[in-house]
Amino acid sequence: MQLEYIYCKKMKLTRYTDYALRALIYLAAHDGGLVSIRQIAQAHDISQNHLMKIIQDLGAAGFVKTTRGRHGGLALARPAAEITIGQVVRHTEGDSRLVDCSTCRIAEGCSLPDVFSEAREAFLAVLDKCHLSDAARTPDAFRHLFVV
Amino acid sequence: MQLEYIYCKKMKLTRYTDYALRALIYLAAHDGGLVSIRQIAQAHDISQNHLMKIIQDLGAAGFVKTTRGRHGGLALARPAAEITIGQVVRHTEGDSRLVDCSTCRIAEGCSLPDVFSEAREAFLAVLDKCHLSDAARTPDAFRHLFVV
DNA sequence: TCTATAGATGCATTAGAAATGCATGATTAG
């Protein structure tokens, strides 16, 4: 009596956000040192192309500072303790509304948009309590990132 | 100096959840009366096939009570005041984790899974404060649903 | 009993967006 037609239920973050966080955490672990995109991509075995564009984006948004040319690379634009997960997710997942009521017939008198908006804020509020510098459970949790 | 390569940033709910909520709100507005799937699909101009499976799912989950055969239809299985938006979303978007750390190299010492888990709960907690019976801004906001 | 109407179910297909790959340009150290 169970549904055969299984829906892969979501409510997941995009890989875009995933990679952004991994990159930022990597930079935070290197505490100021210049790191190349290639290095991060290889460390996580993820698409360098995709990561490149994400870094681009993070650079324009003021999260990282990029340096071109030989011996170039990335570094956090601000201290890791001043960047929250919420700030990052807010940016990578967009600031737009969670729901699209443009085609809904009951949008007029419906209170759900407000409720979802509030829920989203509550979600981000929790993420705002966590900083890049808090991502590691223990001080040396990400030590292996240094060992190339 | 802006990125040409635009990422359609998400963090959106699926249409599956969207339709589920619309259907439940429709039923709540009809307060006990039997309503057909076709009727809801036409009222919102959405895919009857998709809605059919969603209703199926909602039936199995105990949100609605379906009646087959001629003059059959749907009704809420419980009072609208006892069904929260959070309960519905929890079901339609799945109870699984928000992030997939299975392939992440730093999953061991990373605290983000816990943070996201907490954020998700905060999100749902807000949605749990809202019941189907609260969806309408005013008592007669959805009156036009009756006028077929 | 027969028929019309409703939900139940499975499978195939489409659509849309995220993710990826590729090619090329721009910048800088040595």
Place this chain on the structure above:
DNA sequence: CTAATCATGCATTTCTAATGCATCTATAGA
């Protein structure tokens, strides 16, 4: 001048939600 690195645009692939179609089951009423 060259190698290394980020910057950018476009094409392609991949994934999965969304949809469509066909058929089965159940029930009311003529």
